[in-house]
Structures are given as structure tokens and as C-alpha cells.
Amino acid sequence: MHTAFADATSRLGCVPADSAAKAWGHGGRTIGAPVTTSYGTAWLRVLEAPAGKEGGKLWTGSQEAAAILPAEIPRPRLLESADWAREGYAYRAELSSYITAPVCSPTPDLTEHITLPGAWWPRLRQAISAVAATQAPADRSRVITQDYIHRTIPRYLGDVGTDTTVRRWTLAHGDLHWANLTSPELTILDWEGFGPAPYGFDAAHLYAYTLLTPGLATRVRDTLADILATPDGRLAELTVAVILLQAADRDPIHARLAPHVREHAQRLLENQRASRTS
Structure with missing residues (x-):
């Protein structure tokens, strides 16, 4: 090499x-x-x-x-x-x-609070929306397959009591985490894995990698609320959760995230069940 x-x-x-x-x-x-x-x-x-x-x-x-x-x-x-x-x-x-701004974290997850400029957040929101609104190349492989979602959600989360069929596929970066974002000027790095994914995948992915820093996790969720607070967004969150839980068997970064991811997924499912009975 x-x-x-x-x-x-x-x-x-x-x-x-x-x-x-x-x-x-x-x-x-x-x-x-x-x-x-x-x-x-x-x-x-x-x-x-x-x-x-x-x-x-x-x-x-x-x-x-x-x-x-x-x-x-x-x-x-x-x-x-x-x-x-x-x-x-x-x-x-x-x-x-060449991008001179440093990445937000040396690892995909964010392990300590960082300060980001106020303008950084709407720019992130606009970028995620612009990607999702872009037509994917006809032959571009999906970031994750429907078969994987059907198989893996029950394996790691049990019977979630809902259909796991993705109704809306949109273009996604596919690996949106803190080692692929720069600050104070926002740049999104490493696009080689982009492709169609469940709507909300990028928002769900970034949120999951922020769970170790609750203050910033809240800011991510507030910024991307209109994406995540939808049935499509919730399925994207469950999909990301099982991807990260599966990865926990292979490396220490995902192993330290796993308890937080599992807790978040269970909270999503509890809220889903509560909304059905109310």
C-alpha cells in the first residue's frame, strides 16, 4: 500500500x-x-x-x-x-x-461534551434533509437491506409488536457519526458507503452515537425531531439500534455503547406500546 x-x-x-x-x-x-x-x-x-x-x-x-x-x-x-x-x-x-477543521471526535461515539457553534446545528439539519431529498442512483446498493431488518430486530429486541417493513427509502450518508463530522465548520466526511436507507437513518445513527453525552443527545434529538418523531423515524431508530448491538460483539466502542442503545430501544418500544393503549 x-x-x-x-x-x-x-x-x-x-x-x-x-x-x-x-x-x-x-x-x-x-x-x-x-x-x-x-x-x-x-x-x-x-x-x-x-x-x-x-x-x-x-x-x-x-x-x-x-x-x-x-x-x-x-x-x-x-x-x-x-x-x-x-x-x-x-x-x-x-x-x-483538504479539510482543515478537525473531526468532532476521534471515535464514532461522542464520549465527552463538546461545544458546537449555534449555526452548526441548522446546517447539519439542512444537509441531512438535502441528502434524503436527492434521488439515489438506480443501481446503488442499499445501506441496509429489508431482509436484514426483518431478521435482526426480533433477534436483538424480541417481538416489537409492529411491522418492520420499511415503507420509505431515501438516500443516506449511511455512516453519520462524530468521527465523520468536523467543527467549528461543518463538513461531512467519508461518503463511500452512501445509499438508500430507511427514512431517518442518518438522524437515528447520529443520535445513537451521542447517547454517552445526554446533553448533546438532547440537542441532536431536538434538531432532528421532525424526522425522528414519526413512524418511519422510529423504525430507523430500531434498525440502527440492532446494527450497533450486533457490532458490540466485535469491538469495544460498540460494547460501551450497547447498554445505552438497548435502554433507548426499550424506551422507544415502551412509548410505542403506550401510544397504542392511550
Whole structure:
């Protein structure tokens, strides 16, 4: 991957920034770092796959997002890309605008209170709405499948007493959490996994990752109340809950979130039952 990164700088006419540490993606399948170009600093990301197995959702995500998302959504801009193969592997290099604002958290969950500018919140709300209002590419895979929702909600939450069929699918970032958001200027990072999801998925996802900081969780819920306080939004919340509970078996971040997520899901179900009997 280090060799591929060097190849990418040559192909795209840039050089690594001085003493910049490289960031690795899940499983070492991607590598990224700031680079210097003729027009300033940019971010270079390189993806790798065995030759013949490149493609798919994560491979094409950044380019498809760049092609269809409205300019109003605050995100890095894809500047250039290059594809090549070497010694049985395929590579894709993507050069994007460099975001100077730091991420809100080094981990997806928010473990301590942070102060965000007042204008940050409506901009987040507008961005989530703009994504959901965008028509998804016809061949773009869903963030989560209907079959998964039918199978996994009963497995982790039991009989929820309601139909788990998603009635409304809209475009979503698909991984909206605090390590993919910057402040004080809002930028939403890492679009490669975007796709259709249950309406309210992004709002539910961000809220769940805020449960360790109750004050900010309340602010998230207040900001996105018109999305979450709907039958579609509640199903999105239950869907996110089981995704995170399943992930708790695999890593410590989701393990520490799990009790809070389970408590939140049970509260949603209790409120749902109470509304039926009132």
C-alpha cells in the first residue's frame, strides 16, 4: 500500500506533505494522507482490491457521491482520480479537497461534551434533509437491506409488536457519526458507503452515537425531531439500534455503547406500546 500511495502521487502530480502520518482504513484496504499539489494541500486516498474484484459500493462511492449530491451539502470535493493495476491488484486513487477543521471526535461515539457553534446545528439539519431529498442512483446498493431488518430486530429486541417493513427509502450518508463530522465548520466526511436507507437513518445513527453525552443527545434529538418523531423515524431508530448491538460483539466502542442503545430501544418500544393503549 505504501508503494501504491507513491504510485498515486506520481500519477496525480502531487507529493506527500512533510511528516504527515498516513491514515489506514478498515482492514488496511485504504490508505490516505495529506499531499501538496500545484494548487495547495489536498487529501489523497488509495483503495486496493484483488484484480478482477474491484468495483462495488465502497469502490465507486466517492465518485458517485461527487456526481449526484447537491453542492450545498458540506463535504470534501473530489478533484481528480486515477485507476491502475499492478502485480495482481487493482488500485484507485482519489484526490480530494483538504479539510482543515478537525473531526468532532476521534471515535464514532461522542464520549465527552463538546461545544458546537449555534449555526452548526441548522446546517447539519439542512444537509441531512438535502441528502434524503436527492434521488439515489438506480443501481446503488442499499445501506441496509429489508431482509436484514426483518431478521435482526426480533433477534436483538424480541417481538416489537409492529411491522418492520420499511415503507420509505431515501438516500443516506449511511455512516453519520462524530468521527465523520468536523467543527467549528461543518463538513461531512467519508461518503463511500452512501445509499438508500430507511427514512431517518442518518438522524437515528447520529443520535445513537451521542447517547454517552445526554446533553448533546438532547440537542441532536431536538434538531432532528421532525424526522425522528414519526413512524418511519422510529423504525430507523430500531434498525440502527440492532446494527450497533450486533457490532458490540466485535469491538469495544460498540460494547460501551450497547447498554445505552438497548435502554433507548426499550424506551422507544415502551412509548410505542403506550401510544397504542392511550
